[in-house]
Amino acid sequence: MRSVHFLTLGLLLAGAAAQATPAAGDLAAAADLAKANGCYSCHSAAEKIVGPAFVSVADKYASDKDAVASLAQSIQMGSKGKWGRAAMPAHPSLSAGDVKLLAAWVLATRP
Template sequence: MRFALSSLCGVLLACATAQASAASGDLAGAADLAKANGCYSCHAAAEKIVGPSFVSVAEKYAGDKDASASLAQSIQMGSKGKWGRAAMPAHPSLSPGDVTLLANWVLAARP
């Protein structure tokens, strides 16, 4: 019984580690996706350019349970007036998965 329990714990730990690694790998790839789609033309990690920094966006949405969906919609459809007069252009060619990945990546930004 002890062996079975220890084996089960090892399998669960390996699965959790693999899932965390895959999630962080996905988020790491999001930076390349952001670069490829011109996000860095208006945004930077920690400073305002034309649009807010990714850190500022993450701070604004902290604690909002609908943050990922809301931000994904802004990325896909564009937005106006959330951060001043500059409008964020729509990115209709991005897949829903890519939009969600970018939204989650921005929300994970830390100073």
């Protein structure tokens, strides 16, 4: 029983670490993707513009182990009602890999 618990904990920690710390090269690639796809017209790292500040998003989902998947879905399909009245449009031209990378990058934003 005990070893099963340790295994589960190990997997959770590995997942959390992978989610919180994308490699440095990936972070740079994500920042370029965000620039190229207009994310900064509605978002900034630390201040709310039309959409929430990326630090606020990282904070809100800090303990959510499914955060990469759910934020990836929000970016890809659009999102409304989670942060306020404004809605985020869908981004259908981004690949599944790109939206996951962007989600991990947003989650790694620190003040």
